[in-house]
Amino acid sequence: MGVARQPSLAANPYLVSFGELGNKVMLDENGPDALGFTQSMFMLTDGVRQCSAYSYIRPVKDRKNVFVLRHTCAIKILFNKKKRAVAVEAYRNNQKYVFKASKEIILCTGVFKTPQLLMLSGIGHKKHLESFNIKTVSDLPVGDNMQDHLAVSIIHRMDKSIVDPVVPLPTIIPFPVITGTVIIGLIFGKDTPYLLLACAVLFGYKPEICDSFNKQALGFYTFLTMLHPEPTGKVRLNTANPFDHPDITTGYYKNRSDLDKMVTFMKDYLRVGNTTFFTKVKGSFIDPGFVECKKYTFGSDEFLRCYILHATVSVYHSTSTCPMGSVVDSRLRVYKVSKLRVVDASVMPTIPSGNPNAAVIMIAEKASDMIKEDAHKFPSCKELKKDCVIADLPVGDNWQDHQAISVVHRTDKSIVDPVVPLPNIIPFPVVNGLVSLNKTKPYGEYQVFGLVIGKDTPYLLLACAIVFGYKPEICDSFNNQVLGSNSFYTLLTMLYPDSKGKIRLKSADPLDDPEITTDFYKKTSDLDKMVVFMRDYLRLSNTTFFTQVNASFIDPGFVECKNYTLGSDEFLRIFYMQQSVFIIRRVLVLWGVSSIVV
Known part of the structure; x- marks a missing residue:
């Protein structure tokens, strides 16, 4: 366009x-x-007005797999006993036709006609459909939420x-x-x-x-x-x-x-x-x-x-009559039926703050990718009607990881050279330690991993955003508060959390990433232990050296923490929940090697 x-x-x-x-x-x-005034943008190229038909259909209209049937009105979607969309009923030149679908049906008739066609096909509020003697296929809030x-x-x-x-x-x-x-x-x-x-x-x-x-x-x-x-x-x-x-x-x-x-x-x-x-x-x-x-x-x-x-x-910007989350899922598939998808402005949960034209084109672009992805996915065992299970084992259970949070201290005085060293040298000192709060345990329960970062260097942002993958706003908050100063960036790590996660298949396609459930702090005992650990660690601020360099703990300003007193147990709990990350040492334990030997 x-x-x-x-x-x-x-x-x-x-x-x-x-x-x-x-x-x-x-x-x-x-x-x-985007707040302000300017001269308007138009969908123009070389003096020619653009539209989606001009830009998308015209270049492919001669393809053998594209056929546009004009002067035709779709009136109903037909479903089989398993609630799979199998055909579209339509009228053309006062004659009724049924067009069968071999894969799926894509509905893109607009904010008003899409809900009308769904309701005529039995998808909508049950009581409303029954008032017109329409058999309900799926009871969904179709037509609500028009914006x-x-x-x-x-x-x-x-x-x-x-x-x-x-x-x-x-x-x-x-x-x-x-x-x-x-x-x-x-x-x-x-x-x-x-x-x-x-x-x-x-x-x-x-x-x-x-x-x-x-x-x-x-x-x-x-x-x-x-x-x-x-x-x-x-x-x-x-x-x-x-x-x-x-x-x-x-x-x-x-x-x-x-x-x-x-x-x-x-x-x-x-x-x-x-x-x-x-x-x-x-x-x-x-x-x-x-x-x-x-x-x-x-x-x-x-x-x-x-x-x-x-x-x-x-201004003809109506949207949201079949929104994601209540009528269609995140892949625009209609709930409670199969092989039916909606691709138009009706799927927007909320109206955009501007002309929805570009947003609708984006939805269509994304939907085309999803349609192709779904069409080329490997069929499941159920679809193949074959028993693909070789062994019923708890594979993917018991996933364990080290859970860490970032704690940053701002210091007024630097003991680090801010000059970037040679590429083969670590550009900042690193402090590492193991801590056990339970004196009866001989091994370390927690790890302290500290980076001594000098003034006006990019290492805090690099560690925060790239190495540990925090959201940009968290890293910016940390960095903005240490500008012109020095910092001590510490990762407080729980080495043996009680909570365990799991790994499952997201699809049968081997090229798709698996679905990972971390379950961080699923057990409140882990959260309570981390509160005790951090309170113990923050005592560092009272030591001679930290007092000498005016070291102060930085609050990144999580909105969810503002209701609590800085440093209180409640504050620390929410602080953890907002910024807990993986340490990249993911260990997958499959209930012991012997249980997966086939």
Whole structure:
């Protein structure tokens, strides 16, 4: 898919106006920071608009294994007695057809038609299906959780135009477009039809509203969009006739809090009318003259509530009517049936904070990989109807590991040369020790492995992120607190935990990784022992040398620990649970060698 910007100098004064209000103006909203204003991106390549059909179907339309049957309406999915999807019932030219599936059926009919087709096929709320005399195949919350972006149109009239009113070539977007985190702004020139087209055709406002806007306007058409409204809508069957539209309940402003948020948002946005550029061109907010709003003072909260209720429309970003976790699994397979998958915007658990177009394309790309993976997996013994078991043994049980946590001390004084040494030399001193808190045991129960890291060297980050695989935010927290200082990075390791894990097959494909269950701290005795161990270790801070160099224990700032006093038993328990890692010495004990000799 091609993505490009069509820059326009006419957009610059508007961007400057939003910057004047304290918003960030940026070159690209697809970077790490997406809060701000910029000129919009379009799916264009070499002046040609892109779409998924153009980019994905056109290049492969002549393949022998691709066949697109047009003017055909799927009306039902057929299942066998084992609830396997085996065929699709469809109508074409008023004639009924049944298309059988040899492998699986992929359903991608969209946010509204996908739940409708599932319900017509017996997958949905049981009571709802029974009300239409549809036999239930799988009782699932199909059609719930519908989410959408709500938008309010706001138009500013400008006395002066900075846009060329001449209609450009068909390959060029005919007006500048500005996008912000929650707005889209269209800059229309004088005597052009674009305001009427956007208002009446694209967003479906009543003709009298659009005429009122158009008669007063030369200027800036903005959509203020709520990206995450609180209430969700639903899709239900209207009738059992597949050619009837489903019943769609949007749930817009069902919660008063959403309406109050939009009032606050709109008041904040309307401040743009006081900026230098808008004042210069006499930019003024247009009142389309809703009859119901005339009794309120223009610009008051009551007026804005009334305006929002009359001017809110969908921006056609509906999602989430068959979400992962309740209707489909992580591989987009419908629960409680087999060989049926959903691949469209309905599988999103929550709506994205932007146009879902790219997210839907990503879902399709990922689904295509999963479909191919599943199609080429080795069949199981059950599917082969053969007894593949040679010996029934507890293979994979009793998996043991050394469990470790990182403890970092910041020190004010360095005794380490920060210069990076030769490649054949370990670049920092290493301290190693064994500890036994139970004096009756002659062997070490715990290990202390310490790295003495000098000022302004990368070794703390390398050890934390690469060697031991902590999440980046944990390593960044540790590192940020030792910048400009020195540190003592210690791994406190439990050598003989009571908890044991297991290894199981994830699939019958030998190239797939196995499924590993660590069960760290499954037994609370392990957690209690580690608390005692760490409390014993932290006494190190009171020694002569650590006191001399002002050594202090670093708290990485786990959110889950903030409710507890630093250093308390409760704090230490949560501290362990958040950052326990493997030490890369994984030992697989299969109940002794003798039990696996066949």
